[in-house]
Amino acid sequence: MALLYADSFDTYATADLTMRWTTVASGTISSTQSRNGGSAGKYTNTLGFTKGLNPATPASGVLGIAMWSAPVQESYVTIGNSNGTQFVVQRDGSDGSVKLEDNSNNVLQRSSAGVWNSEIWYYLEVKWTIANSGGNVQVRINGATIIDYTGDTQYQSAATWTTFSVGGIATTSAGSYCDDLYICDQSGGVNDDFLGDVTVEALLPQTDAVAPGSNASWTCGTGSDHGALVDEKPPYTADDTNDYVYTATLNAYDTWEYPSLTAATATIYAVQVATCAKKTDTGAATYVNVARPASTNRDGGVTHSPSDSSYNYGIQVWDANPEDSQPWEVADVNGCEFGVKRTG
Numbered sequence: 001m002a003l004l005y006a007d008s009f010d011t012y013a014t015a016d017l018t019m020r021w022t023t024v025a026s027g028t029i030s031s032t033q034s035r036n037g038g039s040a041g042k043y044t045n046t047l048g049f050t051k052g053l054n055p056a057t058p059a060s061g062v063l064g065i066a067m068w069s070a071p072v073q074e075s076y077v078t079i080g081n082s083n084g085t086q087f088v089v090q091r092d093g094s095d096g097s098v099k100l101e102d103n104s105n106n107v108l109q110r111s112s113a114g115v116w117n118s119e120i121w122y123y124l125e126v127k128w129t130i131a132n133s134g135g136n137v138q139v140r141i142n143g144a145t146i147i148d149y150t151g152d153t154q155y156q157s158a159a160t161w162t163t164f165s166v167g168g169i170a171t172t173s174a175g176s177y178c179d180d181l182y183i184c185d186q187s188g189g190v191n192d193d194f195l196g197d198v199t200v201e202a203l204l205p206q207t208d209a210v211a212p213g214s215n216a217s218w219t220c221g222t223g224s225d226h227g228a229l230v231d232e233k234p235p236y237t238a239d240d241t242n243d244y245v246y247t248a249t250l251n252a253y254d255t256w257e258y259p260s261l262t263a264a265t266a267t268i269y270a271v272q273v274a275t276c277a278k279k280t281d282t283g284a285a286t287y288v289n290v291a292r293p294a295s296t297n298r299d300g301g302v303t304h305s306p307s308d309s310s311y312n313y314g315i316q317v318w319d320a321n322p323e324d325s326q327p328w329e330v331a332d333v334n335g336c337e338f339g340v341k342r343t344g
Contacts, residue, residue: 255339
């Protein structure tokens with residue numbers, strides 16, 4: 001495990017935030033202030049978005065996120081666990097400095113002024129190891145190290161992190177924004193360090209009329225075009241007007257073609273597939289996400305159990321191409337089908 005989660009904020013609406021985030025306080029999705037086109041996350045108050053994760057190295061991690069802060073907003077990222085906050089990296093709205101704080105808002109280290117000014121997109125990265133002594137937090141803005149703190153970074157009973165939050169302290173309702181998020185643990189020997197200023201590009205399936213997938217074993221809720229039934233983003237209605245594919249058949253596959261990436265050349269750190277699903281009947285139901293880089297279906301290693309009351313996302317990350325275990329290349333992604341397999 002290395003990359004735990006990535007988010008472009010482009011594939012869902014405000015009403016569906018809780019399908020991707022554990023809790024949402026003041027968070028919304030905005031299409032007016034995105035970084036690379038599409039949408040961005042918007043927050044107006046404390047704890048805009050919070051997500052729980054299961055890192056393989058629970059004392060260490062690394063996070064990157066693009067942030068745009070309103071003049072009155074002290075935007076921040078919080079790292080913690082189920083007991084509370086371990087540390088906070090926060091913009092100081094008075095002078096544009098960045099401060100590292102403990103869980104009681106005591107400043108552990110502060111950068112110079114003017115490294116994070118208002119109404120400009122910056123790429124913030126944080127790398128950490130949590131410990132009572134010998135802990136470390138490094139903070140970068142646009143690739144430049146502005147904080148490198150060593151000392152006590154553990155302010156809960158366990159030296160772990162399992163949650164992170166993005167938000168801001170504001171004196172008005174002015175909104176601030178975030179985009180192009182990644183978060184990794186420090187395991188696996190890949191994607192275990194700063195990735196740098198990245199773009200998270202979202203792709204939606206193509207219709208069969210454009211390019212049909214190789215697997216079409218699931219049943220269409222309406223019509224016969226599999227890709228057309230899974231090519232949109234939320235919000236979803238109670239039954240989504242039959243705009244879905246479904247199956248009761250064990251080991252049945254459905255895979256879909258996708259459009260090409262925007263860039264002709266790029267470093268691709270990982271591919272994440274996020275399938276939005278729900279059960280339509282009682283009893284057990286499980287599925288895995290699938291990649292088909294060539295002529296073989298490559299099942300993901302994470303089994304998902306959808307709810308029978310609401311849609312939720314099942315996420316699979318491939319840090320490397322499952323066809324050959326080599327780093328992804330643009331041609332690999334452009335030639336790959338992705339989809340689902342029912343496993344239970």
